[in-house]
Amino acid sequence: MNLRxxxxxxxxxGSAKGGTHHWLMQRVSAIAxxxxxxxxxxxxxxxxxxxxxxxxxxxxxxxxxxxxxxxLAAAFYHAQLGLQVVLEDYVGNKAVQLAAVIAxxxxxxxxxxxxxLAVLSIAFGG
Amino acid sequence: xxxxxxxxxxxxxxxxxxxxxxxxxxxxxxxxxxTIGSLxxxxxxxxxxxxxxxxxxxxxxxxxxxxxFVLFFFSLALFYHLCxxxxxxxxxxxKGFELDTAWRSGQAAVxxxxxxTVIVWIVALTTGGGG
Numbered sequence: 001m002n003l004r005x006x007x008x009x010x011x012x013x014g015s016a017k018g019g020t021h022h023w024l025m026q027r028v029s030a031i032a033x034x035x036x037x038x039x040x041x042x043x044x045x046x047x048x049x050x051x052x053x054x055x056x057x058x059x060x061x062x063x064x065x066x067x068x069x070x071x072l073a074a075a076f077y078h079a080q081l082g083l084q085v086v087l088e089d090y091v092g093n094k095a096v097q098l099a100a101v102i103a104x105x106x107x108x109x110x111x112x113x114x115x116x117l118a119v120l121s122i123a124f125g126g
Numbered sequence: 127x128x129x130x131x132x133x134x135x136x137x138x139x140x141x142x143x144x145x146x147x148x149x150x151x152x153x154x155x156x157x158x159x160x161t162i163g164s165l166x167x168x169x170x171x172x173x174x175x176x177x178x179x180x181x182x183x184x185x186x187x188x189x190x191x192x193x194x195f196v197l198f199f200f201s202l203a204l205f206y207h208l209c210x211x212x213x214x215x216x217x218x219x220x221k222g223f224e225l226d227t228a229w230r231s232g233q234a235a236v237x238x239x240x241x242x243t244v245i246v247w248i249v250a251l252t253t254g255g256g257g
Contacts, residue, residue: 027218030211037208041201041242045250048170048185052178059174068171079161086154115168118175125175 022081029078036071056122065123072115080108149232153210156203163200201246206239 002009047058058064083104091097141147166188173184187193213231216222222231 027215030215034208034212037204038242041204041246042249045246046253049250049253052174052181055174055181059171072167075164079157079164082154082157083161086158111165111168115171118168118171121175122171 022084026078026081029074029081032070032074033078036067036074039067040071059119059122060125062123065119068119069116072112072119076108076112080105083108146228146232149210149235153207153214156207156210159200159203160207163196163203166197166200198243198247202239202243205242205246206235209235209238209242 043058043064048055050058059068084101087097087100087104091100170184170188173180188197210232213222213235216231222228
């Protein structure tokens with residue numbers, strides 16, 4: 001005879017109130033990227049061809065630097081959320097899946113940080 | 127709790143391919159392509175931070191025909207994922223699930239992606255960007 005309540009049985013097995021967090025954050029980052037990507041695509045189309053000094057001056061301006069940093073943070077955050085779902089859907093082996101998801105999350109942080117540091121070094125390097 | 131013998135929903139190859147399901151797969155595919163393409167943005171920024179020689183090399187690689195080809199498809203995947211993502215946001219709000227609406231919003235997403243890609247490349251090539 002089981003005297004535990006249904007709630008006690010379910011605890012630790014379910015979403016523990018975090019079930020929609022992944023979904024929600026994917027949407028929030030998507031909304032941010034909607035604006036940032038449109039801005040960046042057209043800005044780089046205009047500014048990439050002017051040579052080294054012009055490109056540096058463009059990235060170094062506070063508004064560009066700030067927006068590119070936001071773009072990189074939002075893009076890699078969004079990317080690792082999406083790739084996590086892809087891996088969870090298609091990688092059957094649980095151990096491989098977990099390792100792949102962790103690797104994706106590490107890589108996303110490393111890449112975002114690399115890009116952000118590049119922008120900061122341009123912005124502060126004169 | 128045994129979960130191995132539960133019935134599964136029919137898998138992808140059971141269904142007849144449709145416009146809407148094709149676009150859905152393309153959305154996921156484009157998301158993966160965008161992640162890989164974003165490495166090019168990181169490469170460009172790092173080379174710009176590394177000095178004139180590295181930057182000229184990056185510009186030469188990205189501005190070569192294979193480079194432009196890759197950038198073109200990256201931009202197409204980026205704009206498709208963006209436009210179709212807006213479609214997803216409407217679905218998340220509970221709107222646009224009627225079959226003909228879903229069909230036509232898919233056409234709009236593809237048209238928007240192609241349009242934005244063409245416009246951004248016209249801007250890039252006329253302002254001498256190219257990259």
